[in-house]
Amino acid sequence: VKTAGLRVIVTGGGSGIGLAIARRLAQANTVAIVGRDPVKLREAQRQDPALRAQVLDVSNEASASAGVTSVGAELGGIDMLVNAAGMVVGFDPVGPNSAALAERDMQVNFLGSLRMVRLCLPYLQESTQGAVVLISSAMAIAPAPGFAVYSASKAAVHSLARSLRRELRSLKVYEVQPTWVDTGPTRDMNISKLDARVVAEKLIVGLAADRDEIGVGQTGAVRFASRLSNRLAEALVARATRG
Ligand SMILES: NC(=O)c1ccc[n+]([C@@H]2O[C@H](COP(=O)([O-])OP(=O)(O)OC[C@H]3O[C@@H](n4cnc5c(N)ncnc54)[C@H](OP(=O)(O)O)[C@@H]3O)[C@@H](O)[C@H]2O)c1
Numbered sequence: 001v002k003t004a005g006l007r008v009i010v011t012g013g014g015s016g017i018g019l020a021i022a023r024r025l026a027q028a029n030t031v032a033i034v035g036r037d038p039v040k041l042r043e044a045q046r047q048d049p050a051l052r053a054q055v056l057d058v059s060n061e062a063s064a065s066a067g068v069t070s071v072g073a074e075l076g077g078i079d080m081l082v083n084a085a086g087m088v089v090g091f092d093p094v095g096p097n098s099a100a101l102a103e104r105d106m107q108v109n110f111l112g113s114l115r116m117v118r119l120c121l122p123y124l125q126e127s128t129q130g131a132v133v134l135i136s137s138a139m140a141i142a143p144a145p146g147f148a149v150y151s152a153s154k155a156a157v158h159s160l161a162r163s164l165r166r167e168l169r170s171l172k173v174y175e176v177q178p179t180w181v182d183t184g185p186t187r188d189m190n191i192s193k194l195d196a197r198v199v200a201e202k203l204i205v206g207l208a209a210d211r212d213e214i215g216v217g218q219t220g221a222v223r224f225a226s227r228l229s230n231r232l233a234e235a236l237v238a239r240a241t242r243g
Pocket of ligand 1: 014015018035038040056084085086136183
């Protein structure tokens with residue numbers, strides 16, 4: 001797929017991986033970042049004035065619909081959706097309050113991704129370059145200890161990417177699967193982490209090579225291990241998560 005001259009919307013573009021991708025893509029494309037917090041969006045724009053910004057909550061139909069319409073009008077169309085909005089939170093899946101936490105995280109990570117694809121679809125289908133990028137994780141392949149719901153939400157995103165690739169044949173569907181990345185939610189995890197800019201660079205390389213699944217970090221090893229044994233893949237992810 002082309003990686004220049006596109007009109008791109010990046011969810012979760014106010015921080016972390018989404019912001020790194022937005023900045024990288026903005027070198028050769030028109031990019032709008034969207035998220036809930038206007039302060040974060042303004043700060044990102046201050047640092048990179050080429051970025052457009054729009055407040056949008058992917059877990060709320062009315063907000064997401066209005067936000068997509070507004071971005072579509074401002075950019076004069078949308079060629080690429082990058083779904084980086086996500087909640088990276090570990091909690092006991094059967095502990096107190098787990099029902100509410102699980103619902104919140106699935107709303108953003110899975111249903112939010114699906115909602116954004118649906119709302120952007122009319123624009124993407126108008127484009128000759130229509131493409132969707134979903135950010136899942138190595139934990140889509142093997143779950144991380146302490147992150148049961150997060151891992152399940154990413155496995156759901158992985159499955160969704162595969163289905164969309166088959167069912168929306170007019171669109172390109174890419175999935176980025178990083179191992180742990182150094183961003184706000186992982187700040188206190190004393191483990192080896194990727195730089196978010198590495199994820200952005202790998203995405204550009206993967207798009208140019210038209211690679212459906214773009215692994216970053218040790219994801220290739222996790223994928224290979226999972227073909228031999230689930231337990232081996234889980235052990236690799238556990239080691240990466242516990243340090
Ligand atoms: N960090 C890692 O180790 C890692 C590894 C693999 C994959 N990932 C994935 O990468 C993506 C980005 O994560 P990150 O590590 O960069 O964390 P982050 O800095 O916290 O980024 C997440 C972004 O999502 C936005 N967001 C959250 N809920 C939202 C909602 N309801 N509507 C719109 N935007 C929302 C947040 O902005 P607002 O709060 O302003 O809405 C924030 O900018 C996630 O999908 C995550 O699962 C992360």
